[in-house]
Amino acid sequence: MTLVPVIICGGSGSRLWPVSRSAHPKPFIELPDGGNLIRKTYSRALALDAVSEVLTITNRDLYFKTLDEYGAQAPQFTNLSFVLEPFGRNTAAAVALAALEVARTHGQDAIMLVLPADHLIDNQAAFATAVSSACELAKDGWLVTFGVKPEYPETGYGYIQKDSDSPLGSGFKVKRFVEKPDLETAQGYLASGEYFWNSGMFCFRAGTLIEQMAVCAPDVSGAVELCLAGSGTMTGSSHRSLHLEPESFANVPDISIDFALMERSSKVATVPCDIGWSDIGSWNAMSELSAADEQGNRVEGEAIFHDASNNYVRSQRRLAALVGVEDLIIVDTPDALLVAHKDHAQDIKAITAQLKKNGHQSHLDHTTVSRPWGAYTTLEEGLRFKIKRIVVKPQGSLSLQMHHHRSEHWIVVSGMARVVNNDREFLLNTNESTFIPAGHTHRLENPGVIDLVLIEVQSGDYLGENDIVRFQDIYGRAGG
Template identity: 70%
Template sequence: MKLIPVIMSGGVGSRLWPVSREAHPKPFMLLPDGQNLIQKTFRRAAALEGVAEVMTVTNRELFFKTEDEYRLAGGGAVAQSFILEPFGRNTAAAVAVAALQLQEVYGADAQMLILAADHLIKDESAFANAVVKARQLAAEGWLVTFGIRPEYPETGFGYIEADQDTPLAGGFKVNRFVEKPDLETAKQYLAAGNYLWNSGMFCFRVGTLVEQFEAYASDVLGAVRETLSRSRLSEGHRHRAITLDAEAFGEVPDISVDYALMERSQRVATVPCDIGWSDIGSWNAMSELTEADANGNRFDGEVLVHQASNNYVQSHGRLTALVGVENLIVVDTPDAVLVAHKDRAQDVKHIVSQLKRNGHDAHLLHRTVNRPWGTYTTLEEGERFKIKRIVVKPGASLSLQMHHHRSEHWIVVSGMARVVNDEREMLLDTNESTFIRAGHKHRLENPGVIDLVLIEVQSGDYLCEDDIVRFQDIYGRANG
């Protein structure tokens, strides 16, 4: 029986700002071991027995970034497919889209394993054993959720009440799902012994899931079917991507799979797990990945302290020093610094809300921005000028484009550039440059086998990224 892990990569992780941002969300954050969560999730999924392919549901703006991460994770050995959302529409829509697509490709007996892209699982052997148990239950027609045995009275997670009077092979029937409790209720759940943290991971037989959607959430399933009928499919070698139609997808009910289906169905089971699971939901959780010193301080980067205790500091770009403080979270990035009390770590999301209301880009972008062809980093900007460092991957190309309000000067730092500048085409070597006047069509390409690095100096009356007309683009972004 084929198994298709479905990686759900739709969350932003606003409580982990300023590192996590909409264009660089939590799954892409580097952990102290040098890997990120989406790489770990992909490797963990691909290593399971019986995997036919790994499917990922993500925002279409993160498609190329995700592909790059999978490539670094050794993704060439397993087939991949993608569901590309125009915007987030909660988990019921994502799960239903994946189920209908997998039913069409593999049939009703295939099994799908829903995994979050931003969860950490330390005991991968225990995880694989839990998946085996879940697959057995799924084959019997159960909708299976993975319940984490609680270690302490956590108020930040939903809980699953297992029916201990209805044991199943490898798990239990679920009595009910309960919302995040207050502390006293969480203590009662811990003492009872049959309450589990709701991990948000699931295993289904595809046909059973579709039948249950028909019975309990037919409005979701119908809207998803309409969306798929109007969406665009592209296929290549061991690769398939569906770009969902934005207008139709906007009509899908915005509801979680828990509310839409799991809390209504009578065929829900849970597999209790001890797998070293964490959702890395705050800077406090992130700090636990770093060893503490004698005073309880945890550091990721170059940090000096004097009479400071129980602090967490992440600072990769420069030296950070703490003097006479305790219980602080300090996170330093090139364009933003967070200082928070550890007891208020969950409130970081309110800063992100303020940034959005104020129209500040710091909720969305870092100074270094990923694009399908590489990256650009804003080095400096002021009135009528902006300076960027641009890196173009080997064989990659920017679109044939034009700007109305700005001119650009390109200076090659390393590598070789092929440039279209209006009617001219030229090769530029290291230390060579060209000037592109506003209104001229132009394109930048890396024909070499190493990264092309150049400095771009923009000048003009309007320097925002939306001053662009694309005429041709190999990544499907042309608009003119």
């Protein structure tokens, strides 16, 4: 049996703002144990038997960020492939494209295990057992879902009702899918024993998925086939990537795999499982990962309390003090502060929607921004100046570029820099500096084996990130 885990990594994690941003979504958020959800998902996939390749579907802007996470978690595993979306198009498009790609590279009988990158699963052994049961059903042509046994009447999840009259080995045929219920209905689901939380994980033969998509969602099926035909694949030494052609991808219907296929097909089964699953869909869920004190307060970072109870604080850069309050969520980041009542945790997405509508940068990026070559942090900015801390990974290189409106002064803090400044090329050591006038073609590289850290002082009439003309780039980023 060939098993190909398909990790879907995307979304904005709007309920976890201000830590989650469009350019730093939920899978990449640091958890209390120091890990994050995408690394945990990747490790969970690699621990399964018969895994021949891991395919990841993600946005182009998250490609290098995802590669870095995989490399940090399991650098020895190099059999990776990617489907890179130019923009989000929901899960039906992602899963259908993955199935076509898996069938093309591994054959129609390859088993796909679709895993969202932003879920937490505590019991790896139970998960592996559930996957084994799902694979057996998938071999027989079933589209298998994983039904998580509900622990309480949750109103924020969709549900799966099993068909008790149609057992299938370790699973059941699905009777119906149900959208998020009200509390009274959810209590009834829990009491009946016939309903499970819909985990959003799936298992099936690549050929079965392709066949059922053509029957149940021919508009999606036809559009993804046209998109795939017009898209190009790049193959490197350790992985390959399929870059989806934007114009044809825009024609793929924006619909979830649940609506497009699972609710329409007669070949859907569910495997009930108790695997310690959570989708960490709110700050309330995130808070449960931290231990509570005697007053029910939970902290990530440093906080002090007086006559305060049942609060959650995430403040990792400065001390937070809470006096005479209860049931609050307080999340502090360098550029944004969230204060919310726990009963309104699901409403935080309204804030991100408003920020996006207003064009506020805090819905998109943090003050620290990842790049293929490393990262930069904006330390301070004002009228006609900006100060950044830049970290370039070993062998990393910024593009050969030019700015029309700003000059840059670079001071090396640690490591060694190789600099191109117009027709000059030279090395800079710690405590050395150089000046790049506006209009000069320039490049910064790290030729060493440790991180290059430098301070960049920009000055000019316009300091926006889009004042850049790229001439050469080892990461394949477009010019302009």
